[in-house]
Amino acid sequence: YVMAHITIFTLYRIEAGELEACITITMSYFVYLTCEAVEASGVIGVVLLGLTLNMNRSCFSVSAIHIS
Structure with missing residues (x-):
């Protein structure tokens, strides 16, 4: 979760x-x-x-994999 958090922050920071x-x-x-x-x-x-899926698809993918 931390890695996804940092990655998303970095991507947004660049843009x-x-x-x-x-x-x-x-x-x-x-x-x-x-x-x-x-x-x-x-x-x-x-x-x-699901309510925040549009903001963060990577987080959803990581979480879904973790749950399954």
Whole structure:
């Protein structure tokens, strides 16, 4: 989860300017918490993750593999 979090932050950082860095950090942190929710609550976490799927497909893939 940490690697996915860092990778996504890096990708967004390259495309975004310094002005958007704070927003990027906030979104990445939110996605990270979502991944933790998946690990902790399973099915309920998957539903929550589905709401953020458009923001972070990599996190979903990693979480799905971890669950299965």
